[in-house]
Amino acid sequence: MNVVLVGLNHRTAPLDVRERHTVARLQLVEANEELARDDLFEEAALISTCNRTERLAVAAEPHAAADRLRLCFGESADPDVWHLYELHGIEAVQHVFRVASGLDSMVLGEAQILGQLKDAYRAAFEAGACGAILHHLFQRAFRTAKRVRSETGLGAGQVSLARVGTQLAGEIFESLEDKRVLLVGAGEMAESALAGLRDAGARDLVILNRTVETAEELAGRLGALAGGLDRLGHELAEADVVITSLTLDRPLLSAADVREAISARHGRALLIVDLGIPRNIATDVNSIDDVYLYDLDDLDVVAQRGQARRRAAMVPAEAIVRREGDRFDRWRAGLAAVPLIKALRESGEGIAEQEVRRALAGVAPDDVETRRAMERLATSLLGRLIHAPLTRLRTEAEEGNAPYYADAIAEIFGLTEEDD
Amino acid sequence: MTSLLPHEAASVLYAVAAFIGFRGARRGYSPRAVAWVMFAAVLPHAWGFVWLHGQDPPVSLSTFPAALSLIGLLVPVSFLLSLRIVRVREVGAWVAALSALLTAIAAAGLRFSAPIAASEAETGALSHAHVLLSTLGFSLLALSSVAGVAYLAKKRALKGKSPARFALPSLESLDRMAHFTLTFGYPLLTLGVVSGFVWGIRHGYSPWSGHTLWLLVAWVVYLLPIGMRVIGHQHGDRPARGAVLGFALLAFSYIGIRLLGGAA
Numbered sequence: 001m002n003v004v005l006v007g008l009n010h011r012t013a014p015l016d017v018r019e020r021h022t023v024a025r026l027q028l029v030e031a032n033e034e035l036a037r038d039d040l041f042e043e044a045a046l047i048s049t050c051n052r053t054e055r056l057a058v059a060a061e062p063h064a065a066a067d068r069l070r071l072c073f074g075e076s077a078d079p080d081v082w083h084l085y086e087l088h089g090i091e092a093v094q095h096v097f098r099v100a101s102g103l104d105s106m107v108l109g110e111a112q113i114l115g116q117l118k119d120a121y122r123a124a125f126e127a128g129a130c131g132a133i134l135h136h137l138f139q140r141a142f143r144t145a146k147r148v149r150s151e152t153g154l155g156a157g158q159v160s161l162a163r164v165g166t167q168l169a170g171e172i173f174e175s176l177e178d179k180r181v182l183l184v185g186a187g188e189m190a191e192s193a194l195a196g197l198r199d200a201g202a203r204d205l206v207i208l209n210r211t212v213e214t215a216e217e218l219a220g221r222l223g224a225l226a227g228g229l230d231r232l233g234h235e236l237a238e239a240d241v242v243i244t245s246l247t248l249d250r251p252l253l254s255a256a257d258v259r260e261a262i263s264a265r266h267g268r269a270l271l272i273v274d275l276g277i278p279r280n281i282a283t284d285v286n287s288i289d290d291v292y293l294y295d296l297d298d299l300d301v302v303a304q305r306g307q308a309r310r311r312a313a314m315v316p317a318e319a320i321v322r323r324e325g326d327r328f329d330r331w332r333a334g335l336a337a338v339p340l341i342k343a344l345r346e347s348g349e350g351i352a353e354q355e356v357r358r359a360l361a362g363v364a365p366d367d368v369e370t371r372r373a374m375e376r377l378a379t380s381l382l383g384r385l386i387h388a389p390l391t392r393l394r395t396e397a398e399e400g401n402a403p404y405y406a407d408a409i410a411e412i413f414g415l416t417e418e419d420d
Numbered sequence: 421m422t423s424l425l426p427h428e429a430a431s432v433l434y435a436v437a438a439f440i441g442f443r444g445a446r447r448g449y450s451p452r453a454v455a456w457v458m459f460a461a462v463l464p465h466a467w468g469f470v471w472l473h474g475q476d477p478p479v480s481l482s483t484f485p486a487a488l489s490l491i492g493l494l495v496p497v498s499f500l501l502s503l504r505i506v507r508v509r510e511v512g513a514w515v516a517a518l519s520a521l522l523t524a525i526a527a528a529g530l531r532f533s534a535p536i537a538a539s540e541a542e543t544g545a546l547s548h549a550h551v552l553l554s555t556l557g558f559s560l561l562a563l564s565s566v567a568g569v570a571y572l573a574k575k576r577a578l579k580g581k582s583p584a585r586f587a588l589p590s591l592e593s594l595d596r597m598a599h600f601t602l603t604f605g606y607p608l609l610t611l612g613v614v615s616g617f618v619w620g621i622r623h624g625y626s627p628w629s630g631h632t633l634w635l636l637v638a639w640v641v642y643l644l645p646i647g648m649r650v651i652g653h654q655h656g657d658r659p660a661r662g663a664v665l666g667f668a669l670l671a672f673s674y675i676g677i678r679l680l681g682g683a684a
Contacts, residue, residue: 171578171590171591173592174507174589174592267654267655267659269656289657301581301582
């Protein structure tokens with residue numbers, strides 16, 4: 001069984017392409033179920049965040065599986081295939097580990113991606129698409145991320161898109177204390193961005209959402225005012241910083257909407273951070289005087305600046321990813337020996353049971369103590385006898401030598417299927 | 421002339437401050453260092469200027485080098501004082517560069533031209549009021565123009581999603597600096613111009629020289645950004661553009677006309 005990954009991300013595809021392929025959080029389980037229905041895949045999972053959509057599969061025929069995964073992104077004639085990357089085996093595993101650790105993120109070392117990856121794993125698990133290999137892969141990815149954060153400088157001073165948003169606000173405003181921050185949508189990333197601005201001194205916070213109850217709940221936690229999207233025009237006129245993060249088919253605000261809302265601002269600057277995928281704000285809004293629109297791609301450019309210190313931490317972080325990738329690969333290779341180990345154990349247990357039964361034929365039925373002692377003896381003997389060969393087999397399997405040792409052990413213990 | 425040494429030392433120190441400011445933006449030096457070096461430059465500069473003015477008879481302040489020296493002194497002094505109101509330390513490099521240039525030209529002028537003693541008419545209180553008010557107004561408007569240029573540069577960088585070439589304060593800080601210097605500088609300049617008119621009429625000078633005509637043009641143009649800011653409560657790039665244009669005309673009336681030989 002091999003791990004295969006096909007996907008696109010902020011490095012390979014522009015925002016409009018990423019927008020087309022993103023899968024909303026609510027549709028993740030359904031999309032995973034669809035993958036799970038494909039016979040070509042033993043296991044599958046879908047990772048879809050604001051900056052990447054990746055499909056992951058475990059398959060006996062990796063190249064056929066990769067072709068099928070590519071088809072999930074559209075027909076082969078689709079120009080979007082040029083934005084896709086395909087990774088196999090250890091490369092795919094290490095890629096997932098890098099993603100979990102924030103090494104492949106727009107903002108190097110950001111922590112939010114780990115939560116998004118956990119959501120992806122949960123959805124795959126709920127859809128029944130995740131088996132032993134992907135389960136182990138995700139668990140090890142989470143562990144790798146933890147190690148990278150605790151053992152390298154990559155985790156020092158949490159960097160996130162939220163922080164980049166705060167940095168941008170600092171480029172425009174002297175202080176956020178007297179500024180109104182408007183959050184449109186109550187997604188996790190937007191919440192984090194709002195919390196970042198609040199930490200930077202913003203006190204006047206407003207949250208608007210399609211579901212007012214959700215906005216109220218979040219507003220309660222952050223000490224903000226809440227309302228529905230019907231108040232957007234009014235609030236836009238008052239706001240200094242706007243963060244949007246809705247999942248929409250078309251932009252929420254056009255240039256005309258924004259122009260109308262800010263007509264009476266007398267040149268007061270308005271920063272709009274669009275975290276939505278697809279974009280919530282029409283791109284030509286940036287052409288309006290005194291309005292500064294930043295979408296995810298723009299934030300990427302901002303995030304790339306001043307990351308020299310974090311880049312220095314990449315070397316040890318990459319080393320951890322490689323080591324953890326090798327461990328996973330060894331574990332996966334060791335799986336080849338599992339059927340033999342199981343057969344050897346079952347065979348041994350069958351023999352032991354037969355021998356115990358034969359030995360107990362001469363023991364009085366009410367002599368429970370002797371019976372138990374003999375059963376214990378048989379189990380113990382079996383364990384001691386097969387422990388060394390099984391351990392060796394597992395170790396050799398992890399080194400990729402499973403076929404040679406498996407054949408020998410099967411031959412020695414008579415586990416080969418006899419030809420008729 | 422011993423007064424030249426402090427001028428030259430000040431010019432070098434301003435240049436050092438500008439160098440630290442521009443280079444430090446890339447290397448992470450604190451803009452506070454620029455303000456301190458600028459302060460260190462102001463001390464010999466002020467001493468040199470006071471020495472110059474304390475000669476018997478005093479050097480005429482209306483001569484080009486002396487006027488430049490006073491502007492070169494008041495610009496950083498105004499800037500250092502404005503730091504108590506707005507957070508614009510990053511602009512220090514630009515101000516220091518401007519002062520270095522003005523002081524270097526003044527020092528060169530003082531070294532290579534014979535000093536002109538102030539006439540009796542130039543030693544009166546009204547003459548001093550005129551020179552001080554108009555030069556202080558000019559200096560504040562120069563700062564307003566620097567803030568305007570910095571605002572426009574920063575805005576361009578933010579709109580284009582590209583990093584600014586130099587570290588600059590926030591747009592809001594620059595706008596506040598432009599507002600503060602314009603609203604203080606313009607009335608001071610007006611008082612300076614009026615006192616100059618009165619002084620000129622009293623001493624029999626014609627007020628309609630090339631200098632005063634261009635000065636009036638600049639004064640009228642300045643009504644635009646002043647009106648936008650004070651009456652229209654307008655912020656942002658339009659008043660910034662107005663301030664830059666106004667200062668270009670003002671600088672021409674002060675310096676350009678003199679260089680062209682049309683001074684009163």
